[in-house]
Each structure stands twice: as C-alpha cells, then as structure tokens.
Amino acid sequence: MACTRTVFLRLSCSVRDKWSPKALGCQVAWFSSSPAREQQEKKYDIVIVGGGCAGSAIANKFAPYLGQGKVAVVEPHETHYYQPMFTLVGAGIKDHKQTHTQTKDVLPDECDWIKDKVTSFDPNNNSVTTAGGDKLKYDYLLVSMGLQLNYHSVKGLEEALKEDPAVCSNYHWQHVKKTHPAIENIQSGNAIFTFPNTPVKCAGAPQKICYLAENNFSKAGKRDRINVMYNTSLPVIFGIPRYAAPLEEICKNRNITVNKRHNLVEVDHKNNRAVFQLLDTPTENVSFEYSMLHVSPPMSSPKELWGSSLVDETNFVTVNRDTLQHTKYPNVFGMGDCTNAPTAKTAAAISAQVGVVNKNLSLVMDGKQPTRKYDGYTSCPLLVGNHKVIMAEFGYDGSILETFPINQAKAMRSMYFMKVHFMPQLYWQMLVKGLWHGPGFFRKLFRFGVA
Known part of the structure; x- marks a missing residue:
C-alpha cells in the first residue's frame, strides 16, 4: 500500500509560479510520513x-x-x-x-x-x-x-458552534462566518457576548463585536426588542482606566447590560441557555436564555x-x-x-x-549583550459603532503610549479609517515583512521628541 507523503519546500521560487517547481529552481525534498521512515x-x-x-x-x-x-x-x-x-x-x-x-x-x-x-x-x-x-x-x-483556542473547555460549546446558528465566535476563521448571519437573524431576546477567564489575544475584541452588533440592531429597527448583554470574567470593562471610563459611558447610554465576574462554563444549545460561573462566589452559577451568543473561548x-x-x-x-x-x-x-x-x-x-x-x-x-528595550507597547482599536473607534494605546504598567497629539480616549471617525482601511495594508505590506516596528518614531515626532 502506498504511503502518504508530505512535502517540505525550500521557498526559493516566485509566488506566481505554481506548476513547475523544478523549472523555477524550487528545491523540493520528499519525506514519507510513514512512522517507519528515517528521521531527518x-x-x-x-x-x-x-x-x-x-x-x-x-x-x-x-x-x-x-x-x-x-x-x-x-x-x-x-x-x-x-x-x-x-x-x-x-x-x-x-x-x-x-x-x-x-x-x-x-x-x-x-x-x-x-x-x-x-x-x-x-x-x-x-x-x-x-x-x-x-x-x-x-x-x-x-x-x-x-x-x-480551547473551545472544548466550555461544556457543550463545540456542539453548539456546529449545530446552532445563533452561536458564533470571531476568534476562529471558520466560526467567524456565523457571526454576521446571527446578528442579522436575531429578532428579539438576549444577545450575549462573553469574555473568558483566561489570557486572551486582543482583549478588546469581545466587546467590539458587542458594540457593532448593538449598532446593527438599532439601524435595523429591532433594538427595543433585543437585550444586549456583555458578560465578562473581569472586574472591569477594560484594564486601562483612561479607556474604561468612556466605554462604561457608552454601555450606559446605549443600554448595554455589563455583567462583571461572569465566566461562561456551559452552553446548552438545545434549550438556548448559557451558564456562567459567578467568580466572586465560585460555587454559584447563573444561566441566561439566549437568542444570540457570541463566545470568546478560553485560551492558553x-x-x-x-x-x-x-x-x-x-x-x-x-x-x-x-x-x-x-x-x-x-x-x-x-x-x-x-x-x-x-x-x-x-x-x-x-x-x-x-x-x-x-x-x-x-x-x-555578534557575542554582545542585548540593549534594545521593549516598553510593552500594544494597541487596541475599540470599534464602538457609528464608524467610530477609541484608539487605545498603552504599555507596561498601564502607561499611556498614544501616537497622536489628540484625545484618543474619544471615539473618532479618523481612527475608524485607520482601523478599517489603513491597518490591513500596514500589516500585509510592512509588518509581516519585518518593516514595521510600531509607531514609536511617530509618537516622538508628533510630540516634538518627547515620548
């Protein structure tokens, strides 16, 4: 029986070339994936x-x-x-x-x-x-x-993502395809958005989709029939107070219920219920019926x-x-x-x-000691709907490292343009090519050399 083979490519050919590696100078090594093959x-x-x-x-x-x-x-x-x-x-x-x-x-x-x-x-x-x-x-x-991404850590979640069109997640390339249809299809009831009790990538993402969905509900004329809930495991809505304050105000003004210290532990999609552990009293759980559920999974x-x-x-x-x-x-x-x-x-x-x-x-x-220091810079463009973004930029110990000489804690259309149109090009054309080292240079330039 023929064994399966795996290809390892030395990428020395043009990305345009698809059909003739030998003619184009690609070096190709074939190794059998059979357990019996000689290790390399x-x-x-x-x-x-x-x-x-x-x-x-x-x-x-x-x-x-x-x-x-x-x-x-x-x-x-x-x-x-x-x-x-x-x-x-x-x-x-x-x-x-x-x-x-x-x-x-x-x-x-x-x-x-x-x-x-x-x-x-x-x-x-x-x-x-x-x-x-x-x-x-x-x-x-x-x-x-x-x-x-540990979707399996939440009881019933993997089954719900497969079988329930109302359950979605922006963190996975496949599950994200369900999110917009779920937003469009909900007509009434609870729309619940979760934040897990683990480290996460892009900690603002769980609430970004909450704000964008709420904005969609309003434009579609069904907002008064939908109760929007943001259930987070954290004791705060955002870890940096400068940005947490306007986000709290947005939730208050748009009637978004924020339930803190709520950690999703089970999804019962056959009965449309989401079960949350109350982290301040960990032996207690509370469940909510949902008409839409966006889950940010536990991560490790x-x-x-x-x-x-x-x-x-x-x-x-x-x-x-x-x-x-x-x-x-x-x-x-x-x-x-x-x-x-x-x-x-x-x-x-x-x-x-x-x-x-x-x-x-x-x-x-070169046999020398490392000297370049990372200041913990990170950024979270918080999409809040209505084509506006709060551009959160900060570093170690909550230090504020905003690039522009404006109040970035205020939601602005210019920052929306940055997030939606400029940053994808920056990623593909510069970051993955190793040419973009963050906005530190521009921060100093805009602030006359004072970081």
Missing part, C-alpha cells in the same frame, strides 16, 4: 517556531541577510490569517476572503519552510523535534507560537509548550520583559502571544517587538 536531522543558524505575524516578520529580517538554508520556519498551516480583521468580518464590514493569504507568500524565499509542528523542545541541547520525528538543531531559537499557550523548560508555571515562555530574551537560555527569544511579557496580546504589540528582537538577536549573534 538538520542544523540551522535560526529556527523559528511559528510562522504567524511574529515569525514571518523575523524570518523576513534574517533569512535574506543570512542566506539560503540558514533559517527554518516551522509552521503547519498553509494559510496565514490577518486575525484583527475577524471582528470586521463578523460585523459584515469586511469579506472573509480579505482576511488571508498563503503562508508561502509571507515567508521569504531564502528560508526553509517546514510544514510541520514542533512537539518537543530541548533547549539544553539546542534542538526541537517535529511531529514527523525530525530533529532540528539550532544556534538561536525564536518561539512565536501564538495562543491555543499551545500544548506543545506545556512542561517545557522554556515556560513558567502558567506554561507561557519566560522572557525578560525588556529584551524579550529568554530568562534561562540566552540564545532563545520569545515573541507574541505565547510569552509571559505583561502586556496585552495583540498584533500591535508584535510590531513593537519586531524591532526589539531584530536588534537584540543581532547583538547576541
């Missing part, structure tokens, strides 16, 4: 685990400089998503096809794309092992694996990291918050959502981290 071992200057936003940016920084075959990117997915656009898809503002491209199109030709996933880390011996059994040795390692670091010597007790990669260098292994760096850097997990945070890791990894490779 290869050595790289840099191994990047994760080919998302952070991984592709660093690959584009180092692979062209180091040359062919010196950098490997281990990434199992063929499709690369611009996840910040999922909220816009769920609200019906953007089309799903605008959210993604092929992974091969965001990685540099000079890197080796290993279409597999890392299942074990051995930083004491400078190696990682893939699911296919291959061992990759490295001089330097970058871990940028993102977050794992990827399970492949759990128990590794790279992570802390919460299973997040331990990095120095300033340099993003690993706290134990100096030839290892972490970026993005899978690290324990104490800032919100967003693509904007990665943009600022790109410049830091690019500089510090270069210094370490």
